[in-house]
Amino acid sequence: MELDFVASLLSRIPADPRLEVPPGDDAAVLRPPAERRTVVTVDMLMEGVDFILDEACDPRLVGHKALAVNLSDLAAMAARPEAAVVAVALPRRGGDSLGRGLLDGILALAAEQGITLAGGDTNAWDGPLVISITAVGSVPPGRAWRRDGARPGDLLVVSGACGGSLLGRHLAVVPRCREALAIADRFPVHAAIDVSDGLSLDLSRLMQASGTAAVIDLAAIPIHPDANRMAGIPGDGRSPLDHALADGEDFELLLAMPAADARRLAVEAVDLAGTPFTVIGEVVEGAGILARAADGSTAALAPRGYEHAFTG
Amino acid sequence: MELDFVASLLSRIPADPRLEVPPGDDAAVLRPPAERRTVVTVDMLMEGVDFILDEACDPRLVGHKALAVNLSDLAAMAARPEAAVVAVALPRRGGDSLGRGLLDGILALAAEQGITLAGGDTNAWDGPLVISITAVGSVPPGRAWRRDGARPGDLLVVSGACGGSLLGRHLAVVPRCREALAIADRFPVHAAIDVSDGLSLDLSRLMQASGTAAVIDLAAIPIHPDANRMAGIPGDGRSPLDHALADGEDFELLLAMPAADARRLAVEAVDLAGTPFTVIGEVVEGAGILARAADGSTAALAPRGYEHAFTG
Numbered sequence: 093m094e095l096d097f098v099a100s101l102l103s104r105i106p107a108d109p110r111l112e113v114p115p116g117d118d119a120a121v122l123r124p125p126a127e128r129r130t131v132v133t134v135d136m137l138m139e140g141v142d143f144i145l146d147e148a149c150d151p152r153l154v155g156h157k158a159l160a161v162n163l164s165d166l167a168a169m170a171a172r173p174e175a176a177v178v179a180v181a182l183p184r185r186g187g188d189s190l191g192r193g194l195l196d197g198i199l200a201l202a203a204e205q206g207i208t209l210a211g212g213d214t215n216a217w218d219g220p221l222v223i224s225i226t227a228v229g230s231v232p233p234g235r236a237w238r239r240d241g242a243r244p245g246d247l248l249v250v251s252g253a254c255g256g257s258l259l260g261r262h263l264a265v266v267p268r269c270r271e272a273l274a275i276a277d278r279f280p281v282h283a284a285i286d287v288s289d290g291l292s293l294d295l296s297r298l299m300q301a302s303g304t305a306a307v308i309d310l311a312a313i314p315i316h317p318d319a320n321r322m323a324g325i326p327g328d329g330r331s332p333l334d335h336a337l338a339d340g341e342d343f344e345l346l347l348a349m350p351a352a353d354a355r356r357l358a359v360e361a362v363d364l365a366g367t368p369f370t371v372i373g374e375v376v377e378g379a380g381i382l383a384r385a386a387d388g389s390t391a392a393l394a395p396r397g398y399e400h401a402f403t404g
Numbered sequence: 405m406e407l408d409f410v411a412s413l414l415s416r417i418p419a420d421p422r423l424e425v426p427p428g429d430d431a432a433v434l435r436p437p438a439e440r441r442t443v444v445t446v447d448m449l450m451e452g453v454d455f456i457l458d459e460a461c462d463p464r465l466v467g468h469k470a471l472a473v474n475l476s477d478l479a480a481m482a483a484r485p486e487a488a489v490v491a492v493a494l495p496r497r498g499g500d501s502l503g504r505g506l507l508d509g510i511l512a513l514a515a516e517q518g519i520t521l522a523g524g525d526t527n528a529w530d531g532p533l534v535i536s537i538t539a540v541g542s543v544p545p546g547r548a549w550r551r552d553g554a555r556p557g558d559l560l561v562v563s564g565a566c567g568g569s570l571l572g573r574h575l576a577v578v579p580r581c582r583e584a585l586a587i588a589d590r591f592p593v594h595a596a597i598d599v600s601d602g603l604s605l606d607l608s609r610l611m612q613a614s615g616t617a618a619v620i621d622l623a624a625i626p627i628h629p630d631a632n633r634m635a636g637i638p639g640d641g642r643s644p645l646d647h648a649l650a651d652g653e654d655f656e657l658l659l660a661m662p663a664a665d666a667r668r669l670a671v672e673a674v675d676l677a678g679t680p681f682t683v684i685g686e687v688v689e690g691a692g693i694l695a696r697a698a699d700g701s702t703a704a705l706a707p708r709g710y711e712h713a714f715t716g
Contacts, residue, residue, distance in 0.1 A: 112441055113548055116613075118480035118598060119445035119541070121548045124436045129424055133431035134525050134538060136491035141529045168430035179448035179536040213446050213536075217453045224491040224525075224536035226446060229431070236425055236433045286430060301428075 097188060098214050101195055108208035110174060120210035122175055124230065131171035131229035131236060135161045139220035143263060151193025153263045154223065158194070159201045161288065162227035163267035164343040168286035170237045170276035171229030173207035173269055181215045181222040194223060205269055235276065237284035237347075242302035246282050246375040247354035251345040251367050254291045255319025255336030262341035271364045272345060279357055283348040290340035290397020296381055298346060307382045307390065308373030313337065338396040348375050409500060410526050413507055420520035422486060432522035434487055436542065443483035443541040443548060447473045451532035455575060463505025465575045466535065470506070471513045473600065474539035475579035476655040480598035482549040482588035483541030485519035485581055493527045493534040506535060517581055547588065549596035549659075554614035558594050558687040559666035563657040563679050566603045567631025567648030574653035583676045584657060591669055595660040602652040602709020608693055610658060619694045619702065620685030625649065650708040660687050 102116050113121035124130060137158050143149050159176060166173050178198060182191050191214060202209055207227065251268050268286070275281060285298045291313070299306050310333060319335035322328055349357065351374075358369050373384075383393040414428050425433035436442060449470050455461050471488060478485050490510060494503050503526060514521055519539065563580050580598070587593060597610045603625070611618050622645060631647035634640055661669065669681050685696075695705040 112545070113481075113550055117551050118477040118596075119443045119483065119539075119548075121481065121483075121543065122442040122444060123545075124442045130434040130436045130442060130540070131431045132434060132487065132489055132522055132538075132540065134489040134491045134523065134536070136493060136525050136527055136534070136536060138493050138527060138529050138531065138534075140531070141493075141527065165430040169425075169433065171431065175444065177444055177446040177538055179446045179538075181448060181450050181453075181534060210444055211446065213448050215448055215450060215453065217450050219450065219452070219531050219534075222448070222450075222493060222531075222534045222536075224446070224448060224534075226444075226489055226491075226538035227431075228442070228444065228540075231433065233424070233435075236431075238425055239429050284430075 097191065101191065104195060104199065105209045110208055111210060115209065115211040122210060127232065128230040129233055129236065131166060131169050131231055132226065133162055133165040134224060134226040135165065136222065136224040138222050145221065149263055151190045152197035155194035155197025156201050157263050157265050158223045158225045159198050160265035160267045161343065162225050163205055163269050164265065164286045166227055166229040167268045167272035167345060168237060168284050169229065169231060170235065170272050171231045172273060173205050173227065173229050175208045175210040175228045176202065177210050177226050178212035179224045181217050181219060183221060184216045184218055187216050190221060205267065237281050239283055239285055239298050239301035242283035242298060242304050242348035242375045244304060244375055244377045245351060246348040247351045247371050248306060248308065248373045248375065249347045249349055249354045249357055249369050250291065250314060250372050251369050252342065253314035253316035254287060254342040254344060255316045255332060255339050256322040257318065257339055257341040259318040259321060261318060265343045267343060268345045268367065271367050274364050275357065279349060279353045281347050281349050285346050287342040287344045287346055288340060290338045291342065292337040292381060292393060292395040293397030294346060296395035298348065299381065304375045305378035305380050305382065306373055307376055307384055309384050311386045312370060312372045314370045340398045409503065413503065416507060416511065417521045422520055423522060427521065427523040434522060439544065440542040441545055441548065443478060443481050443543055444538065445474055445477040446536060446538040447477065448534065448536040450534050457533065461575055463502045464509035467506035467509025468513050469575050469577050470535045470537045471510050472577035472579045473655065474537050475517055475581050476577065476598045476600065478539055478541040479579050479581045479584035479657060480549065480596050481541065481543060482547065482584050483543045484585060485517050485539065485541050487520050487522040487540045488514065489522050489538050490524035491536045493529050493531060495533060496528045496530055499528050502533060517579065549593050551595055551597055551610050551613035554595035554610060554616050554660035554687045556616060556687055556689045557663060558660040559663045559683050560618060560620065560685045560687065561659045561661055561666045561669055561681050562626060562684050563681050564654065565626035565628035566599060566654040566656060567628045567644060567651050568634040569630065569651055569653040571630040571633060573630060577655045579655060580657045580679065583679050586676050587669065591661060591665045593659050593661050597658050599654040599656045599658055600652060602650045603654065604649040604693060604705060604707040605709030606658060608707035610660065611693065616687045617690035617692050617694065618685055619688055619696055621696050623698045624682060624684045626682045652710045
């Protein structure tokens with residue numbers, strides 16, 4: 093029954109000095125850090141859409157992903173993770189062990205990233221698993237990275253490498269929180285987004301919000317080994333570069349920064365938790381994305397990636 | 405497609421001075437009110453469990469309920485509503501108009517209750533509608549109403565009337581936010597909860613958290629006319645009082661207060677947005693709930709209400 097189940101879940105949540113009223117009441121009460129803004133983001137994952145529960149994906153991994161994608165959004169705002177609340181719709185059959193597994197994954201990542209679990213809502217139904225996490229972070233006033241600040245002359249920098257995330261990284265998401273905070277401390281960043289739906293699609297969103305265009309160097313795009321592996325699957329019919337530009341769920345940081353700072357970041361990146369940063373192009377006046385090939389020729393690039401479709 | 409759909413939703417959200425970065429970025433940035441704590445709560449509603457979309461329940465009403473139940477949790481903490489984020493899984497077929505209807509209901513209640521919509525996550529799938537709202541409120545340090553503060557000698561006070569909410573009030577939820585803030589300004593409240601799962605069940609939770617017992621006067625329980633109507637339905641087989649004690653989804657406030665204050669509140673309540681407050685019993689040492697009949701005899705009352713059940 094719910095009361096015992098929820099009580100057993102609550103008993104596993106570690107105490108945290110940020111909580112004036114811990115989980116288990118009608119709401120949690122947080123002590124917000126002084127002189128900082130509150131950053132809020134929410135992401136919902138649905139079974140059959142964002143994950144399929146099978147041998148390759150246990151509940152723990154789903155809990156990890158559900159929190160990690162929210163942490164990635166906080167990273168893209170240069171926000172320090174503070175607290176999260178979790179709402180779940182658990183399938184009636186097996187929901188108990190599923191719920192415990194989800195919490196395992198959430199608590200492990202929460203401990204690693206220094207975010208406290210402040211509460212939740214546990215429901216049962218006859219449908220598939222749905223999990224929605226809201227993450228709360230903090231950032232000094234006026235210091236959040238927005239999407240609309242890119243300026244012509246900025247260089248575009250991406251962390252890690254992109255493409256082929258479906259081979260496993262779309263579940264074992266590594267949010268770039270530490271990297272974001274370290275960069276925010278040391279570099280000016282004009283605009284930022286995390287690569288959730290596809291490098292080219294998220295780049296187009298960044299440029300649209302900023303009222304600018306991008307020229308990217310195709311040869312500079314960091315292609316993940318998974319993108320090569322996927323392109324090698326018989327019948328795939330797509331290039332590794334195409335995977336890197338369109339697959340999404342990379343959860344890398346895409347930044348627009350003053351040119352000198354971008355170059356310095358790409359060189360110094362070895363200090364940032366070992367995560368490489370790569371200059372992939374520049375911001376120019378105009379709209380859209382221009383792709384520059386190795387021979388110097390350019391062509392318009394249509395942004396591609398994951399979009400939710402409705403009918404009727 | 406999602407981009408246009410989300411853009412059209414975002415364009416309808418009014419600007420708010422509490423937002424340093426408005427919805428549409430990776431996360432929203434809020435200016436937290438100075439010298440106040442942050443209160444966070446989340447509730448998820450699932451089609452077929454919490455509502456059924458039909459002639460009696462349009463998407464607007466679902467949006468209303470999804471926000472209202474969260475506001476009720478803020479009220480139960482004596483928190484002032486500040487901001488909310490919304491995550492939805494929309495059925496692919498008809499999801500577009502469904503999403504717009506939900507937002508209609510959310511925005512209308514948000515405007516009425518002074519809460520700003522800070523962002524969300526819009527998804528499509530082949531499953532039923534799921535909506536999860538996280539509400540953020542604020543309260544002065546140490547002033548949130550908790551569940552664990554009831555003391556022997558306190559009187560128990562409930563707002564409005566209970567029972568029969570399924571006849572419509574479970575959707576057209578009226579959160580008691582204004583009443584809660586007015587009471588917090590003028591009266592000491594030792595413990596509070598909102599009646600979501602059933603008056604007797606939520607009372608038992610309040611007593612359990614406080615380590616106390618309750619004696620309630622059955623003749624004093626405010627029974628809603630809907631409870632009488634439901635009891636009158638042929639085959640119902642339950643008394644109006646039983647509906648009031650066990651139905652749930654009343655979203656009334658249940659408070660434990662010093663006796664003199666409780667009596668004063670029950671008399672003065674006419675000032676509190678017209679909502680009546682009724683003394684229904686008292687807090688005593690021990691555990692559980694004792695029900696006192698009109699003839700003065702008492703019997704243990706087993707808490708009943710809505711609980712989520714799992715199998716396997």
